[in-house]
Amino acid sequence: MTSLRLLLAFLTLEISCSAEETVVLGMHRRSEGQIEVVATVPSSTDFYTDFVRPKRPVLMKNAVPLSSTPMKWTDDYLSSKYGNLEVELETGKKEDRSKFGFFSTLKKFIENYKKKSVYMIGSLPKPLRNDWSIPQCLSCGGFTANLFDARIWFSSGGTSSVLHVDQYENLHCVVFGSKKLILMDSQYIHVIENYNYKKGYYEMDVDKVDLDEFPSLRKIPWFEATVEKGDCIYIPYLWLHQVRSYADEEERNLAVNLWWSRFRFNESDCFTNDAVRQKSLNDIHFKPELSTRDMLMDLASNGFLSADDFASTLHERVGLEKESARKAFVKLSGGGYEDISVEKIENLEYETLVSLTNYLQQLAANEQMNNDESQNDYDDSDSFQDDIPDELKDMAIYPEDENADADYDNNELEKKTEL
Known part of the structure; x- marks a missing residue:
């Protein structure tokens, strides 16, 4: 009887320990707190000196003015004005980098995204770039000359990314809804286990992290950030981050981020007449090969x-x-x-x-x-359709579909980070 009790106690302890070792990322240890928050958008010089050069993340409140055009990007506005634009979609809201996306039109996406598990991620279409002004912190010094992509992230909320790194500098701005980020310093990039070099992410389930498989997480400090409507967050090059999105009262979450290549800041550029002129993203020559x-x-x-x-x-x-x-x-x-x-x-x-x-x-x-x-x-019609869940097949189009906008210049930058 005593041996049986000991066995049962041992098994109970084993089950209890196993359950305790599997946690949602962010619950694995106490946060070091929020990253730095500033109430106003800094100048390009201050932004580079205080944050970019020392690789310090920062959250800028109200960086996207409520009066700006992106704040008018309602579903009706986007569908009626830009509905024929070809866009890239991902299946599911929990990021899975083993899956392929597919193409649809913006109108089809808007008709379906609140009732189906689908997420729009891709380069910001050129017509929409005209609505987006360059933020003050990127207006001069070399930032615009080194931009190589602007991307849009559009869903009904409830999305979650893998823990990953970008080999680029990143300014991520929320237009609708909110996002919560977990961030870790780039010095830990090779400390955490199971890093996929080819794809730039960690092969872990962020909703069920096995701390026996990722023991380093117990020791690595992490920071948090809540990015609300109109806010922008600077994520330094190679900083680890994981992102979750939350919908607003209209069941929408939309964000735009800018990626740029590292460069030497040129302060004299900030004193030219061109630097003073407010620019839209359509004024910028994006250079994806800078990566x-x-x-x-x-x-x-x-x-x-x-x-x-x-x-x-x-x-x-x-x-x-x-x-x-x-x-x-x-x-x-x-x-x-x-x-x-x-x-x-x-x-x-x-x-x-x-x-x-x-x-x-x-x-x-x-x-x-x-x-x-x-x-x-591989690209025949049958295999193309086989990669798409049944509930989404009616949304899919081919790049040559006559209903898609042929003038949409989608740069072919791979959305998955390769490092």
């Missing part, structure tokens, strides 16, 4: 980039064969395998980055084709 420069700078963290480091990293994180990567390095260096200084990388001409990016993409595409010829027929 390639960021990758190169990361690889040259010790001051130089070697051919071996370049080839090994691209093989590990992107799957490119090392010999192919070494060919790309020769193209970058100008004809040899000598180390490249970080100064040279910083000063690469944009045309060079475009050429290198296209070359790497072509190499990767050729290798994929050689490795699996059966994928040539």
Whole structure:
């Protein structure tokens, strides 16, 4: 009897411990508190000096004026004025990076998003960019010259992201609804277990975190932020974050974020006439290939980039064969395998980055084709439809669908971070 009691007590303890070790991310340990909050949007100089250069997150209250055009983006307004725009959607509200998205029209999305599990995520369509003014904190000094994407996040709330990092600087602004973020300093990026280098996220269930699998979370400090309607949050390069969205009384949550590449701030630029003029996002020439420069700078963290480091990293994180990567390095260096200084990388001409990016993409595409010829027929109508849940198939369109706006210039920046 005593042995039976001991066995039952042991099993009860085991079950209790297991339950205690599985928690929602954010309940794993006490927060260090809210990130810094400022009541007014800082100037570009102050923003760079106080926050961007030291990599300090900050929440800016009322950064999107209530009188601005985005605050007028009602469902009726968007559907009637921009309903034919082609947009990219994700299935489900809990992020799953193993799934593929699909295309629809903005009108079809608006007709369905409050009653179906679907989430609009993608580059902000060009017509909508005209409604969005550059925030004061990004108006000069080099920010606009280094912007490479503006993205829209639109749902009925209740979405949750994976814990991830962006290899870009990020200003995320909420137009409707609110968002809550968990943030951790970039110094812990390689401390937490199960980091997926190719996709830039941690392979964990944020609603059910196993602390035996992720024991480092018990020790890593984290901060929180609540971003409300009209607020913008700056998330520094490589800071870990996880995001949950909440709907407003109209069952809507909508946000726009701006990504930019790291650069050296030029204060003299803030004294030009052009810097004073208020610009919309349509005045900006976005440069998605700048993300390639960021990758190169990361690889040259010790001051130089070697051919071996370049080839090994691209093989590990992107799957490119090392010999192919070494060919790309020769193209970058100008004809040899000598180390490249970080100064040279910083000063690469944009045309060079475009050429290198296209070359790497072509190499990767050729290798994929050689490795699996059966994928040539992937884009036929049957397989396209098979990837979409039944309840959403009536929303799907093909890129060449005549009902979609052919003038929509969707830049092909991958929405999933690759680091």
